[in-house]
Structure formats: C-alpha cells, structure tokens
Amino acid sequence: MFSRIVLAVSAALILTGGAALAQDVIQTRKAGFDDFKKAMGEIKDAVGKGDLAAIGPVTDRIDAFAGKIPTLFPPGSDKGKTAAKELIWANFPDFTAKAQDLQTSTKALKVAAASGDKAATGKAFGTMADSCKACHQRYRSE
Template identity: 85%
Template structure:
C-alpha cells in the first residue's frame, strides 16, 4: 500500500514538474534561437565588411548551439508558447540530422573564413542559411 502511495505521489510530482520543465526548456531554446538569429546577422555583417576574422568565433557559437538543439526538444516540450511543430517528435532522427547539418555548415563556414576567401565564405554562409530554412520549413510554425 505504501509503495502505491509513493508511486502515485511521484507520478503527480513528475507530471507537475514536467510541465514546469517543458516551459523552462522552451524558454531556454527560444533564447538560444534568438542568439542564433543574432549570430547570423553578425556573420552577414562581417562578411559584408570583409571582416572574415570575426566570422570564426561566431560560427563556433552556432556550432555549439546546434549541437544542443536536439536536447532542447525533449518529449512534452511541444505544449505552451512554442513554434515547434509536433512532427519534430514523430521524425526526431531527421530533426537531429538537420541540427547536425547546421553544425557541419558552421564548421565549413569557419574553415572558409579562415582561408581569407570572401567569396568562399559568402557561399559557406549561404549554405549554412539553407540549413536553417530546411529545418524551419518542416519543423517550425511561422
């Protein structure tokens, strides 16, 4: 009997704590994506000015965030104020692969910028932007 009470209390705590956790993770991922958007603007400005040395550290920031993206979408975090479509969780391997594509593109952008070739850096930036679009088209409500 005691174990049933403990189990029921634990389940209730997990359910109420789960809702709070979902809202916390939504806020964390929103902040991360806002920084991501800001980083894209920083890179665009740097490439436009020919300041390729400024691109690498910002590309590293995007790379680090992209690595965390799958962990910011745990089950249950599709409720509340979020633009995440439910299809994310139904196609999580594809969603994870898209985050990996962004990481790879950020790494390629860093290499291009380090080469000093503005045209190659611009092309790599465009490729990275394409990874954003690919994910948004399928997994984000606009």
C-alpha cells in the same frame, strides 16, 4: 484511501514538475535560437564589411548551440509557448540530422572565412542559411 490520495498527489506533482521542466527547456531553446539569430546577423555584417576574421568566434558559438539542439527538444516539450511542430518528435532522426547539417555547414563557413576568400565565405554562409531554412520549413510553425 490514504494510498490513493498519496498516489494522486504524487501523480499531480510529477505532471506539474514535467510541465515546469518542459517550460524551462522551451525557454532555454528560445534563448539559444535568439542568440543564433543574432549570430547570423553578426556573420552577415562581417561578410558585408569583409571582416572575415570576426566570423570564426561566431561560428564557434553557432556550432556549440547546433550540437545541443536535439537535447533541447525532449519528449513533452511540444506543449506551451513554442513554435515547434509535433513532427519533430515523430521524425526525430531527421530533425537530429538537420541539426548535424547545421554543424557541418557552420564548420565549412569557419574554414572559408579563415581562408580569407570573401566569395567562398559568402557562398558558405548561404549554405549555412539554407540548412537553417530546411529545418524551419519542416519543423517550425511560423
């Protein structure tokens, strides 16, 4: 009888701990995406003002976050207050590829901005925004 109680309590603690861990990762990824949204606004403003030198550090922030995106969606983090669709976990290789596309387009934006070519930078920014949209359309509930 005692072993059943210990087993039941242990299972409850594991499940509760898993739920808490899922909520922590959800909060972490929400904070990351909030900063990402802010960074996109900073880039848009910089492009509009022609302040291309300001874009490099912002793209570094986005690139670092994009590299972490797949780790912010571990199994079980689809429960709770999240806009993540279950399709992420069903098609994780494609989801990961989309995060890599974001990194690639972010690096291209940094190169374009460093060149000083405003038109190329604007185009690269559009490409990066399209990579965001591709992931959101497939994997995020609005």
